[in-house]
Amino acid sequence: MQDTNSQTPYEERDHIDLLLDDDLRAFRRDVRAYLRDAVPEETRNRIDRGYAPTKSEIADFLAKLAARGWTAPAWPVEYGGTGWTQLQRMVFSSELARNAAPGIPPFGVSMIGPVLYTFGTQAQKDKYLPGILSGEDFWCQGFSEPGSGSDLASLRTKAEDKGGHYLLNGQKIWTSKAHYADRIFLLARTDEAPRRQGGISMFVLDMDTPGIVVKPIVAIDMNHSLNEVFFEDVKIPADGLVGERGKGWDYAKFLLGNERTGITNVGRCRRQVERLKRLARTDLIPGVDLSKDSAFLRDLARVEADLTALEISEIRILSQGKNGPSAMTGPSVLKLASAQIQQTLAELIVSTLGHYAAGRGAEFIEAFDDLGGLPTDFVDGALNEYLFGRSVSIYGGTNQIQRDILARAALETRP
Numbered sequence: 001m002q003d004t005n006s007q008t009p010y011e012e013r014d015h016i017d018l019l020l021d022d023d024l025r026a027f028r029r030d031v032r033a034y035l036r037d038a039v040p041e042e043t044r045n046r047i048d049r050g051y052a053p054t055k056s057e058i059a060d061f062l063a064k065l066a067a068r069g070w071t072a073p074a075w076p077v078e079y080g081g082t083g084w085t086q087l088q089r090m091v092f093s094s095e096l097a098r099n100a101a102p103g104i105p106p107f108g109v110s111m112i113g114p115v116l117y118t119f120g121t122q123a124q125k126d127k128y129l130p131g132i133l134s135g136e137d138f139w140c141q142g143f144s145e146p147g148s149g150s151d152l153a154s155l156r157t158k159a160e161d162k163g164g165h166y167l168l169n170g171q172k173i174w175t176s177k178a179h180y181a182d183r184i185f186l187l188a189r190t191d192e193a194p195r196r197q198g199g200i201s202m203f204v205l206d207m208d209t210p211g212i213v214v215k216p217i218v219a220i221d222m223n224h225s226l227n228e229v230f231f232e233d234v235k236i237p238a239d240g241l242v243g244e245r246g247k248g249w250d251y252a253k254f255l256l257g258n259e260r261t262g263i264t265n266v267g268r269c270r271r272q273v274e275r276l277k278r279l280a281r282t283d284l285i286p287g288v289d290l291s292k293d294s295a296f297l298r299d300l301a302r303v304e305a306d307l308t309a310l311e312i313s314e315i316r317i318l319s320q321g322k323n324g325p326s327a328m329t330g331p332s333v334l335k336l337a338s339a340q341i342q343q344t345l346a347e348l349i350v351s352t353l354g355h356y357a358a359g360r361g362a363e364f365i366e367a368f369d370d371l372g373g374l375p376t377d378f379v380d381g382a383l384n385e386y387l388f389g390r391s392v393s394i395y396g397g398t399n400q401i402q403r404d405i406l407a408r409a410a411l412e413t414r415p
């Protein structure tokens with residue numbers, strides 16, 4: 001296949017160049033140079049292959065970012081943010097993915113951090129924000145329960161006001177990283193209110209509080225990232241209540257809006273496109289020249305065009321700011337489009353690799369003696385990414401729920 005960029009080193013190419021001015025290009029060079037040194041080669045290789053970074057890889061990386069003041073770019077400067085523009089932040093997050101960096105876990109920086117500095121008490125800000133900024137405190141999100149996912153307002157975990165503390169009983173599920181998180185933010189029912197949403201409050205809690213039990217859920221990719229979390233007579237100190245009692249639903253909506261905008265993963269998708277192009281240049285399948293296979297080329301061109309459209313849409317929506325015309329629909333549009341693109345790319349890679357994609361782990365991979373010139377680690381992890389990637393259209397609000405949001409917005413704005 002003719003790769004028009006084949007003379008340009010990968011990290012120098014960019015598809016949004018036309019949209020960046022000189023200052024942004026200089027900014028990107030600075031970030032790129034920094035990340036090249038900040039991510040150890042071994043970590044980069046594992047992440048590139050589709051494996052999730054380990055806790056210690058994330059912690060090492062966050063410590064480096066913290067030293068530069070780059071852990072929470074979107075936060076207001078007074079709380080430790082960078083003061084970057086929306087576009088600078090987008091370039092930064094795109095560079096994290098392009099450099100296969102461990103990334104910044106969303107739970108502290110993008111989710112509870114902004115809730116705390118917006119609605120929390122001064123004591124909560126003083127207690128929790130520094131650990132998020134330094135990357136030392138890992139958080140998890142206790143929202144979903146068995147039977148309460150999309151219909152989150154039906155949640156049954158209860159926090160009874162005992163005067164001086166709340167007594168928490170119930171169960172959460174799908175709690176990502178709860179097995180190594182230091183703290184959890186959660187929703188619990190504190191009151192019976194006429195509107196179900198009205199009786200929900202948000203709390204922050206240390207994970208080593210007596211009465212919390214974490215049980216692993218090993219997912220289809222055979223990795224442990226998800227958990228069930230049980231609460232049995234757990235005492236939440238009164239100062240663990242976030243904002244006002246009964247306002248948890250409003251804070252959750254505020255928080256989930258942030259979650260959906262962070263999900264596009266354009267940089268990672270660009271790397272996947274590069275992988276596919278590399279794949280097409282090999283002799284993996286005897287007698288098949290993928291670079292001349294019209295079905296493969298059509299699929300690749302289509303997903304690359306969709307990706308460019310997503311990237312431009314993200315820039316457009318972010319440039320409009322929080323109160324722009326796409327404020328209500330933008331996050332859902334971006335989440336839907338990116339979920340589809342991420343899944344299409346993973347599917348294309350796996351279907352192109354064929355039976356080689358079944359390889360997982362070094363020993364298995366070594367059993368393949370001929371990979372048509374591909375390095376063996378190229379196939380390792382492809383299946384993991386494909387399998388776990390099925391969940392992109394579920395977490396952060398399923399595709400159906402996003403479509404529902406869009407349909408409502410469209411119908412409500414009709415004349």
Ligand SMILES: Cc1cc2nc3c(=O)[nH]c(=O)nc-3n(C[C@H](O)[C@H](O)[C@H](O)COP(=O)(O)OP(=O)(O)OC[C@H]3O[C@@H](n4cnc5c(N)ncnc54)[C@H](O)[C@@H]3O)c2cc1C
Binds near residue numbers: 143
């Ligand atoms: C990898 C992964 C990580 C996650 N991490 C976390 C986490 O850290 N913390 C946390 O709290 N949660 C987490 N979740 C849970 C996630 O938020 C829920 O799975 C999600 O909200 C869907 O809820 P559910 O699984 O209960 O499915 P359900 O809500 O039961 O939905 C089942 C199906 O019905 C459809 N459906 C439901 N309601 C409607 C409707 N009104 N209209 C049309 N279709 C509908 C859904 O789209 C879906 O296809 C995670 C999930 C995954 C997969």
